[in-house]
Amino acid sequence: MKFIRATSQFVIVTVVFSATARADAVSKQNFAAKIGYCQDCHGVSGQGYRGFYPIPRLAGQQTEYLENQLRAFVEHRRTNNVMFNVAHNLSPAMIRALATNFRHFNPRPLGGAPKNLVTAGKKIFEDGVPDANIVACAACHGPDAVGKNEFPRLAGQIYPYVVKTLTNWTSERGQIPGKPDTSAVMQPVVHSLTKSQIEAVAAYVSYLQ
């Protein structure tokens, strides 16, 4: 089992490595180790893991979004001391290489969200809730929630993570008032979303392949 994981990692690394022309001082060997480190929590193919804290899926995530989040952790704009600890000694080159690496994964989503919420979630995702001033998520995240540039992919994101993130958005993101970041866009949305709406949307996106 361990051998297979190592070879697949190596293959990806070489592909990624050649792709990131600008990845300067990132030696192949400690890059692979660092990838293994991310995989320990985020899952072998980055599919996410339901630990005590739900650990998000990284597979297929927008590279720019990942880079932004890693920098946000380092600059404490997004507070999570485990991730700060993970990211604070990463070189920019390594951050870029890591962010690119997960783009190529596309495992089946973990699923497990309550199925009865999916239809309601789909409606909110695609049409928003106009009279409650809830914007259609599709506007920024795209119709099939794959995201773009700094707008994160939501498709396949694990259900408890989306619920937790939307429920306490402001307690983790945009923590430096002086330096607002892209997370500010979501503030009004999460502010007006009710708990059931959050669960519905989370359920819907969690099943998107």
Add this chain to the structure above:
Amino acid sequence: MERRQWGAGLLHTRSGRSSRFDRAEFQRKWFVVPSFFGLILSVSIITALTVGLGQSAQALPSFARQTGQPCGTCHTDFPGLTPFGRLFKLNGYTTGGGKFRTTLFPSQDDATNALAAYAKKFGGGQDSAKPGQSDTSNIWVPPISMMAIVGYTHTQADQPASSPYKPNNNVVVAPLSFFYGGAITDQVGAFAQVTYNNAAFGGSAPGAFNPDPCANCEWSWDNIDVRYANTGRLGNMDVIYGISANNNPTVQDPWNTTPAWGFPYAGSTIAPGPAAATLIDGTYAAYVGGVGGYAFINNLVYLELTGYRTLNFKTLPKLGLDPLGAAPFQNLAPYWRVAIEPHWGNHWLEFGAFGIAASVHPFTGATDVNGFAINQTFPQTDRFTDVAFDSQYQYQGPNYWITFRGTYIHENQKLNASFNNGLSANPTNTLNTLKAYGSFAYGNDNRIVFSGQYFETRGSSDPTLYAALNSCQPPDTTCNPNSNGYIAEIAYIPFSSSSAPVWPWANVRVALQYTYYNKFDGTSLNAHSNNTLFLHAWLAM
């Protein structure tokens, strides 16, 4: 697991209280196979017999069937106990979990339902598993086991020939025992042993007991320990407590530092052994009955108090024992036991003390008109007070056990009866025995055990009491009971794990034991002639 010393009927060969009866005279072979080849033959027959039984068994097979655990869980240097083995004993032989149910009167059903109800209440029952087959429906198997020791004995010098044995190199199947071992109800369990022995007592010799009521009854009851056990809380400490009824002081003790379960576990029934032994050292095994309570608090402190009484003259032969084998107590003999066992990491260190105090009416030795001894004892009593200190250290490695044990028994004898009736030269005597033992048991599956012991008995000399001993035959006049020497043993247990074909139905422990005497019964003069090599196969079904 029988202590061979009292398997020989009247006089347990390891040491005799009163040595008036010559051991050889009472030997009678059950079946003796003349040569070494015979040993192999009988071993293979018995093994074939057991293998044919289908599944495999071990430890006390009925325990294995009841718990489903391999030998290695409870035994280090078989039958020496691991901490879990001790806990099993303290829990009254009732815990189970194996494929078979041996409990006679299980209260299993309502207990399982209680657990299920508890689970439903607390578990919220969202994912309550389908009510599959509950444990009570597995096959019920009577908790009966049997054991046989087929032994080849070779002593350095030939022993005085006593039919049916040759002077040396005899192969003997003794003892052969049947056990009831397992739970009777959920809280009460028993370890009861009945032994058939080829060294039956009785015979034509003058002064011997008239065996008439059971002329050749060679069956005798052996170690019996019936317990009620339960667990509870005392403050915030766990307690395992219970009441044990048994017939051999220290048979109920969880540690193997006490005489009943001390090393050597199996010895040749026809090999010579030092005569003197303290009262608690097996002298009254199976001659007494006792009830007592025990408690093991916080897996640390063990306390026990039991009162023993000797069985009356008439019931002893019915139980297959020579009533003259041990003198009756005057009244209740209290036995006490205190031990502390700190446990940290893989280490267990036990140290404790135990003792017994008994007033004994020795037999007068009078005989009836046709020369058979009668039940007559002296009015005065001999007061024996035993105090012993023991300690054990056990370490569990990944697949081995290291065990060190030490036992020192000090006996104080106030021989008012014996002294005033000319049975002993001194009014008071002391007798101390010391045992230091170490063993290394390797391998969880099939297990190899290397063990060694230094033993020493030392006591005050008494020309009358020890008249029969070697140290009292002129020109030697020291007449002291001192003996010391070493025992070394290598044992191999092939079917110790559950993967073995015969587990849990049968098992065999092949062992080679060598006893070396430095001093024997007071003198080192030809003490070496008693050195014994005992190659035996211990079969348990």
Add this chain to the structure above:
Amino acid sequence: MAGRGRQHTQNSARRGLPIVGLQLASQAAILTIAFTTAGRAEDAVSKHDLQAKMTYCKTCHGSSGQGLRAYYSIPRLAGQQPEYLTNQLRAFAERRRTNNIMFNVAHVLTPAMQKALVTDFHELNPRPLGGAPKDLVEAGKKIYEEGISGADIPPCASCHGPDAKGNEQFPRLAGQLHDYIFSKLKNWTKERGQNPKEPDISAMMEPIAHGLTEPQIKAVAAYVSYLE
């Protein structure tokens, strides 16, 4: 890879905007308050609802209506002609202009709310996002002011005004996202005039959009995207 590069720089540029956006939003809010108190006593649109609805629109159209490049590039509303915005909202609601998301937004808006919104956005004037290739601006300016005689494309300025601020039903183009303009002109008929029975003003642009070639569209788009 080059595309990403440009994206990258714009990304950092954009990060600066929100601060500006926040201040502007608060000014706009004050403005609207002043505006409503100054006696425009149409049917009452509570300030709170308006505020909420404005935030709602700004979530996608940028914190001060400057436009947002999300999955789609979302157009700038700041400084847009109120009448044009109202027409478009009605077109969405009546599905003459098909956009599912905007349909959902539009069909719940009361006329009063629409009026208040379009007025608010008209007041906003953030710096344009820009980001179009600078070398095309020159050509774009030429097409914007003189049109393309060969393909009988009239100058855009004729309807949208010399500074592309537009008037009444003609939309402001100044500062609009260049990729938005490009995608709209490229697929003009895919989204507008979808109800043949009710032709609307969008029909006017149809021949122009059809006549313009891609480079020409890119040039014009680049030119107007930098206009303040």
Add this chain to the structure above:
Amino acid sequence: MSVICSETFQRSFEVKGVKARIMKLTRSRLAILVISFAAVFPRAGHAESLAIRNCTWCHGVSAQGYNPAPGLAGQRREYIQSQLRNFSEHTRDNPFSQLYMWGATANLSPATAHDLAIYFSTLPPQAADDGYRALEEKGKAIYQLGMPDANTAACVVCHGPNAEGVGEIPRLGGLAYTYLKRRLEQWGQGYHATAKPPMPGIASKLSVEQIEALASYLSFVK
């Protein structure tokens, strides 16, 4: 309880000159003994089912653990169930698992396993407190933050701030130092390899000192 050895036992009675009463006392002592034991120790308060006692035999009367058997009190219900399944399917093949637990679970019905899991998960756990205090701080750092440069993930993410575990992820708080140390080392030696990732991967990166520090810290967690 003072050590009663037979001589003092004897002398104390004679000294009080109550020799006559010895007989009565000794005969009645048995009776006192029996009653006192039954009274003093109240029953465990719920139907002590034999299935439970098959576990508490080795895991301690109140399932707080008795090395090498780990504490079960307060362990996560799904974790107990999944491990019982692993034992019966022999996928958890650590040496002691093979020796003790394979036999113990060979005849355990799923229903009983489920009920046992719920029962033990409701018992209040007590910390084993047998680690090295000196290593506690170092262990806590590894647990809470992991070691990024050594690419070791932070355990808190899956096992929770008080190491209470969730779902099939086990409680680690309060388990015995020796047990934790052995289990972490055995992950590295390739035992229980078929377990779901990430444990085999993470544990095999841990050095001996890190394991000892972690095990020490966890043994003190309440």
